[in-house]
Amino acid sequence: MTTIDAKNVLDETTVAVTGNEAVAEAMRQIDPDVVCAYPITPQTEVVQLYAQMVADGKVESEFVTVESEHSAMSAVIGSAAGGARTMTATSSQGFALMWEVLYVAASYRLPIVMTTVNRALSGPINIHCDHSDTMGGRDAGWIQLYGENHQEAYDNCLQAVRIAEHTDIYLPTMHMYDGYVISGAIGPLKMLPDDRVKSFIGPYRPVNPLLDTKHPVTVGPFDGLHGFYFEHKVAQNRAMDRALGVIQDVADEYAELSGRQYGLLDAYRLDDADVAIVVVGSTAGTTRDVVDKLRAKGVKAGMVRVRVFRPFPHEAYAAALQHVKVVGVLDRADSFGAQGGPVFLEIRGALYDCDPRPQVLPFIYGLGGRDIFPDNIEQAFAVLQKAARSKKRASIERRYLNLRED
Amino acid sequence: MSVEKKAVAKKPAPLRKPRQKKLPKPKWDVSDLDTWGPDRHELGATIPEAGNSVYNETGGWRTFVPELDPEKCDGCMLCYFYCPDASIIVEDGKAVAVDLAHCKGCGICAKECPTGAIVMKLDEKE
Numbered sequence: 001m002t003t004i005d006a007k008n009v010l011d012e013t014t015v016a017v018t019g020n021e022a023v024a025e026a027m028r029q030i031d032p033d034v035v036c037a038y039p040i041t042p043q044t045e046v047v048q049l050y051a052q053m054v055a056d057g058k059v060e061s062e063f064v065t066v067e068s069e070h071s072a073m074s075a076v077i078g079s080a081a082g083g084a085r086t087m088t089a090t091s092s093q094g095f096a097l098m099w100e101v102l103y104v105a106a107s108y109r110l111p112i113v114m115t116t117v118n119r120a121l122s123g124p125i126n127i128h129c130d131h132s133d134t135m136g137g138r139d140a141g142w143i144q145l146y147g148e149n150h151q152e153a154y155d156n157c158l159q160a161v162r163i164a165e166h167t168d169i170y171l172p173t174m175h176m177y178d179g180y181v182i183s184g185a186i187g188p189l190k191m192l193p194d195d196r197v198k199s200f201i202g203p204y205r206p207v208n209p210l211l212d213t214k215h216p217v218t219v220g221p222f223d224g225l226h227g228f229y230f231e232h233k234v235a236q237n238r239a240m241d242r243a244l245g246v247i248q249d250v251a252d253e254y255a256e257l258s259g260r261q262y263g264l265l266d267a268y269r270l271d272d273a274d275v276a277i278v279v280v281g282s283t284a285g286t287t288r289d290v291v292d293k294l295r296a297k298g299v300k301a302g303m304v305r306v307r308v309f310r311p312f313p314h315e316a317y318a319a320a321l322q323h324v325k326v327v328g329v330l331d332r333a334d335s336f337g338a339q340g341g342p343v344f345l346e347i348r349g350a351l352y353d354c355d356p357r358p359q360v361l362p363f364i365y366g367l368g369g370r371d372i373f374p375d376n377i378e379q380a381f382a383v384l385q386k387a388a389r390s391k392k393r394a395s396i397e398r399r400y401l402n403l404r405e406d
Numbered sequence: 407m408s409v410e411k412k413a414v415a416k417k418p419a420p421l422r423k424p425r426q427k428k429l430p431k432p433k434w435d436v437s438d439l440d441t442w443g444p445d446r447h448e449l450g451a452t453i454p455e456a457g458n459s460v461y462n463e464t465g466g467w468r469t470f471v472p473e474l475d476p477e478k479c480d481g482c483m484l485c486y487f488y489c490p491d492a493s494i495i496v497e498d499g500k501a502v503a504v505d506l507a508h509c510k511g512c513g514i515c516a517k518e519c520p521t522g523a524i525v526m527k528l529d530e531k532e
Binding site (some may be wrong): 081107108109110170187207208215216217218219220223228231234235238 | 439442443444445447448449450451452453454455456
């Protein structure tokens with residue numbers, strides 16, 4: 001994110017909030033027709049605060065309580081198909097329990113917005129931050145936006161509504177931020193005035209809503225062997241492709257409103273970099289500090305933070321990283337048995353057509369909330385610098401940061 | 407029991423030809439559906455018109471066909487309510503025929519009929 005001169009200098013309020021409070025406030029300003037969610041650590045606060053707002057009459061939303069996340073996602077699908085602007089939130093096991101219905105939401109083209117607070121998946125049981133949950137759901141057909149801090153949790157939540165409901169898209173959209181590191185820690189947040197958010201969000205125009213009883217429709221019919229499953233799936237992917245442009249348009253419009261300009265990716269000191277790290281989420285802040293430290297020593301280090309992961313803006317990554325000699329990808333999730341973590345696979349694929357082709361090395365860090373220190377990121381940069389100096393291409397075995405080894 | 411009594415007490419209704427159901431013209435024209443590419447389909451595979459399943463003739467799936475004897479029918483309507491394809495044609499409170507364009511031959515009507523007015527027979531097709 002970069003700060004630009006907003007045309008409308010705003011009476012923004014700066015508050016100190018937890019990441020979850022930031023999102024609950026964003027939801028209050030959006031005031032969706034229906035919210036249906038089941039509490040789970042570390043997302044609980046979002047649901048709890050929102051339920052309180054409903055009880056206090058601060059919002060007009062219908063809050064539906066359910067017995068599980070599978071039911072929560074099923075209920076929001078019903079609500080969205082009915083024609084209501086619908087939101088939910090989850091984490092980790094809850095996200096995993098939603099699994100089969102996530103695909104249904106996407107294939108019915110329902111613009112549901114979901115906040116997912118990233119947390120490790122069992123087992124062994126662990127409640128702390130990593131990206132295993134949403135990385136595992138990357139092929140469900142949802143748009144995925146990863147935020148770095150409190151501000152982005154709030155900003156992405158507002159933008160997600162516009163992206164999901166865009167008439168060229170109609171895809172469910174989830175936005176993420178790191179469990180505890182962001183969700184539970186207090187940080188600064190610049191809040192837009194309620195009326196500005198209202199006018200930015202605008203009215204919701206559902207397509208073929210079930211509650212339009214004058215025009216009855218069938219949602220979710222059998223689409224089998226003699227049906228058009230294949231065509232419908234391709235239509236879904238075409239909407240994903242179009243989403244890249246829409247996400248940027250929405251970000252540009254949001255910049256006019258807020259002065260905060262977002263892109264598909266977030267590059268830092270990358271223009272003349274020889275070595276660069278690609279990272280997702282709150283670790284980007286630490287990485288920026290390390291880049292500055294290395295730059296002060298004369299090392300041409302840079303960084304890219306992943307903002308949009310689905311659809312994956314592979315052309316933007318190729319353009320941003322093609323001049324870099326060695327790219328290190330820091331994954332906070334692993335893809336067991338694959339060549340590397342999920343982000344690594346995407347970046348390596350995105351750079352395949354570059355000539356010369358940068359080396360891309362996989363790093364895994366922070367699983368189950370393992371701390372990541374500046375020293376660990378410096379170690380990663382040292383590996384990249386060594387590879388950049390060497391005439392031989394470096395091994396692409398996984399490198400683990402801050403792992404206890406025998 | 408009472409079923410027997412009723413059947414005896416009443417005079418059997420004279421056989422009549424069931425009225426032909428006239429289908430309205432579909433609003434959603436899917437006559438060339440097989441040629442549609444991904445961009446022409448309705449968003450999310452939704453069917454934007456109610457009741458258009460009448461255009462989808464499922465009679466060809468049938469192995470057994472219900473044979474209806476309207477003289478035995480006492481008008482209890484169980485077959486009508488149980489039929490998953492709304493294929494029982496009722497006139498003046500009695501089952502008079504089966505819509506064979508949509509009947510899949512599941513046999514539920516014959517199973518439910520308390521007077522034995524419906525019997526399943528092997529559907530002989532050429």
